[in-house]
Amino acid sequence: MTAPSASVTFGPEVADADRARLTFSLDVDVCVVGAGLAGLSIALEAARLGASVAVLEGRHVGWNASGNQLGTVMPGFGLPLADLIARVGLEDARELWALSKQGAEYVRTQASDDLIPGLGLSEGALEVSNVDVGDRLIARLQMLGEDFDTEVDGWQIDRVRDVLKTKRYFHGVHYPKAFQIDGRKYLLGLAALAKQAGVRIFEDTPVVSIDAGGIRKRIVTPSARMRATHIVLAGNIHLGAPAQKLSDTLLPVWRYAGITEPLGERLTEAVTFQGSVSDSDGVDHFRIVDGDRLMWSSPETTWAGHPERYAGAIARRIRTVFPALGKVAMAETFGGALGQTVHGMPQIGQLRQGLWVASGFSHRGLNTTAMAGQLIARGMYAYDDRFKLFAPFELVWAGGTTGRAVGYAVGLWERQGSALAGTLARYRERARARERIREARLAEANLRAGTRGPRPG
Ligand SMILES: Cc1cc2nc3c(=O)[nH]c(=O)nc-3n(C[C@H](O)[C@H](O)[C@H](O)COP(=O)(O)OP(=O)(O)OC[C@H]3O[C@@H](n4cnc5c(N)ncnc54)[C@H](O)[C@@H]3O)c2cc1C
Structure with a gap:
């Protein structure tokens, strides 16, 4: 791997006087709540389709996870592929x-010199296994390559x-088409593109x-009122009062990096792969x-911690994985809260006519x-109603404070009564689907080897 390594931007956000607080009444087609990656992407695309759009941000653009990520762009979701099929x-x-691949390609397109320049795009990502399971690797490669058209x-x-x-690492799956960018610059670039497309962004609102x-x-905001034909709830775990039940469907997880x-x-000797590396246990x-x-993200908590307090933990983790590096010092730390859904897939859809949700993007945002x-x-x-493909992933209650503490969640939003039955049905459905895939692979292997599978019964 000879590609030069990327540089990244961290530190205080870029101030933009045009993103002041909303203090007057406004009528628009689309009101987006939240100026993270989700809110800004939706606002930009709605404006490109001709809508008048306002984004209301409670703090400032990208203060949470969206402005504090590692910039790795891969296909897929937080939910493992086998579980998705199941x-x-x-x-x-x-x-x-x-669709998830198209999302990655969309980022690549925006990351061009004409749209968002200077993102230092570099190619390739490696997923490494923490255990020696080479046999599973072949099945995974086959599935990704043949069934999911992914290089x-x-x-x-x-x-x-x-x-x-x-x-510590055994086999790996290399994604040559995955890439990495300066994630924070990308977010600010999205805000700039949205503004050019006519979107009005109000911070501190x-x-x-x-x-x-x-x-x-x-x-309703503390200083003004708005009217809109569409509202998009893209507030992730901080949404709070406007749709508390929706916030409660997300399990907040704080992830820290440095x-x-x-x-x-020392580094050249220990690591020569220039793309992103992630391990199979996440x-x-x-x-x-x-x-x-090294830019490294590792520890997670279910409570909000100060990233600087985790500098030591990150440094120790680096040394554990790469002992040859010896003691490393951290120059800076950062982090943010992820919204994790109980089923592991993002919440994308229309809750009622004109009320949309986009949250729960977890680690792969x-x-x-x-x-x-x-x-x-x-x-x-x-x-275009392809958003309905996300309908099977309901808004599942994430358990409130107690539930979060034990990291255990059951129940369905607005369908609490059928929670247990629904959960069990899904487990059964998953087991059946897994069995069907296993049988199909076995039959295929038998066919190739010219042998028959075991007789039924
Ligand atoms: C350390 C770390 C590393 C990561 N690395 C990667 C990576 O390499 N690749 C990748 O794909 N993903 C990565 N992620 C995940 C990714 O950052 C998230 O999935 C993504 O940023 C989520 O975006 P979001 O817009 O849903 O949420 P957020 O970033 O949380 O944005 C939501 C915004 O809504 C605002 N808001 C909430 N409620 C209201 C309200 N009532 N009124 C007004 N505004 C409101 C908030 O203030 C916030 O600014 C990483 C995350 C972390 C923490």
Whole structure:
């Protein structure tokens, strides 16, 4: 891998005087609540389709997860592919996966020199396995390549350990078409593109209540009122009062990350892969930035912590995975709260006529928020109802404070009574689908080997 490593932007947000608080009444086609990746992508796409759009942001653009991510853009969702197939079947899983790929391609298109320049795009991402399961690797490669039309290469242990000098990782799946960008610059670039397309962004403007009953919906902020034909709830876990029940369907998870001081040749000896690396358990995610620093995201909590307090934990984690690096010092830390759904898929859809939701993007937010932007804007203005593919992923209650503490969640929003039955039915459905896939693969393998499968009964 010879591509130069990317540089990244962190630190205070870029102030924009045009994004002042909303202090006057406003009538628009679309009101988006939240100026993270999701809200800005939807606003931009709705404006490109001709709508008048206002974004109301309670704090400032990208202060949470959206302005504090690692910039890795991959296809897929937080939910593992096998579980996705089990949940919706192969055909719908394929369509959903294709949408997630389109989301990644959308980011690539915006990351061009004419739209958002200077994002330092570099290619390739590697998913490494924490356990030695080479046999599963082949099935996964087959599934991704053949069934899901995704370019992937399988890396044997030696190849993985050649570019990552650690005994912790075994096989790897390399995605040559995945890429990474300066994630914060991308977010600010989206805000700039939205503004060029006519979107008005108001910061320091929390939405405190909505009335989504009529055709023209009402939005209340502390200093002004708005009316809109469509409201999009893109507030992630901080949405709060305007739709508390919706907020309660997300399990907040705070994830922390940091960038090391320059590591010099120590790093070149330990890590030569220049793309993003993530492990199969979702514990570590890292890449080289600025030539000889590591950007590393690892610890998570279910309570809000200060990222700087986790500097030591991140440094220790780096040393655990790459002992040869010795002691590393962190130059800066950052982090944000992710909204995780109980089923692992984002919440994308229309709750009632003109009231839309886009949240729960979890760890994989760059491609999926881009996808949501297109789906929701096209759902509003282009008679495109592909957003309905997300209908099987209901708004499942995430358990409130107690539930969060134990990380356990049951229940269905507005359908509490059928929660247990629904959960059990889904487990059964999942088990049946897994069995069907296993049988199909077995039959295929038997066919290739010229043998018969076991006789039924
Ligand atoms: C450390 C870390 C690393 C990550 N790395 C990657 C990565 O490499 N690749 C990737 O794909 N994903 C990554 N992610 C995940 C990604 O950042 C998130 O999925 C994504 O940012 C979620 O975007 P969002 O717009 O839904 O939420 P947010 O960023 O939380 O934005 C929601 C906004 O809505 C506002 N809001 C909420 N309620 C209201 C209200 N009532 N009124 C007005 N405004 C309101 C909030 O103030 C906030 O600004 C990472 C996340 C973290 C924390």
